[in-house]
Amino acid sequence: DAGVTQSPTHLIKTRGQQVTLRCSPKSGHDTVSWYQQALGQGPQFIFQYYEEEERQRGNFPDRFSGHQFPNYSSELNVNALLLGDSALYLCASSPSGGPWYQETQYFGPGTRLLVL
Amino acid sequence: AQKITQTQPGMFVQEKEAVTLDCTYDTSDQSYGLFWYKQPSSGEMIFLIYQGSYDEQNATEGRYSLNFQKARKSANLVISASQLGDSAMYFCAMRRPYSGGGADGLTFGKGTHLIIQP
Numbered sequence: 001d002a003g004v005t006q007s008p009t010h011l012i013k014t015r016g017q018q019v020t021l022r023c024s025p026k027s028g029h030d031t032v033s034w035y036q037q038a039l040g041q042g043p044q045f046i047f048q049y050y051e052e053e054e055r056q057r058g059n060f061p062d063r064f065s066g067h068q069f070p071n072y073s074s075e076l077n078v079n080a081l082l083l084g085d086s087a088l089y090l091c092a093s094s095p096s097g098g099p100w101y102q103e104t105q106y107f108g109p110g111t112r113l114l115v116l
Numbered sequence: 117a118q119k120i121t122q123t124q125p126g127m128f129v130q131e132k133e134a135v136t137l138d139c140t141y142d143t144s145d146q147s148y149g150l151f152w153y154k155q156p157s158s159g160e161m162i163f164l165i166y167q168g169s170y171d172e173q174n175a176t177e178g179r180y181s182l183n184f185q186k187a188r189k190s191a192n193l194v195i196s197a198s199q200l201g202d203s204a205m206y207f208c209a210m211r212r213p214y215s216g217g218g219a220d221g222l223t224f225g226k227g228t229h230l231i232i233q234p
Contacts (some may be wrong), residue, residue: 031218033221033222035221035222040226041226041227042120042207042209042224042225042226042227043161043207043222043224044224045220045221045222045223046221047221048218048221050218055214055216055218056214056216056220056221058221088159090159090161092161092222094219096217096218100213100214100217100218100219101149101166101168101213101219103218103219104151104163104166105163105222106163107153107160107161107162107163108160109158109159109160110159110160112159
């Protein structure tokens, strides 16, 4: 049973560039959430996708956008990169359909983004 | 707004000893869930244990147990018989039901770096 997978594992970009990160959810999961984890901090919620739509969003600017495909995989796009966007980006998937408290999120290994 | 506080930036514990990692939370919601995740140096967040706000018994999962004290708004993680492989960052997190169905994104604390010494 494959877990959550993310690509690429590492990425180096320069300021002003755009980046796309990819996530495949765990088998049986249809909801994908993205988090940003700066060095020495806990992850911060960016947004959540369900049924190919953004269902919820954390406190992140519009430079952060996403997409969910019919097979439930997801992309995170960041435009006009800033030095402060350097972080570990984590994708988490969860199942829907049951009570909310059964929607435990399972995380992928993350993508480490460095902006120079 | 929800907030998670973890007051122990780092802990050193002898192998085979029990360890308690502290977590306090702040929320005005009646319904919420509390989670603990382990993050090794590789970066992946590993789910350990869950406690619901309405659960009357403390959650247990193998060597992990959650000491839930609702009135004090604390949800401490207890690891029994610690092992060298337990060395990692540990994060406490909270989630609540979302008005549109499903659940909110997780709110995390800053974490505790646990080091198990032989």
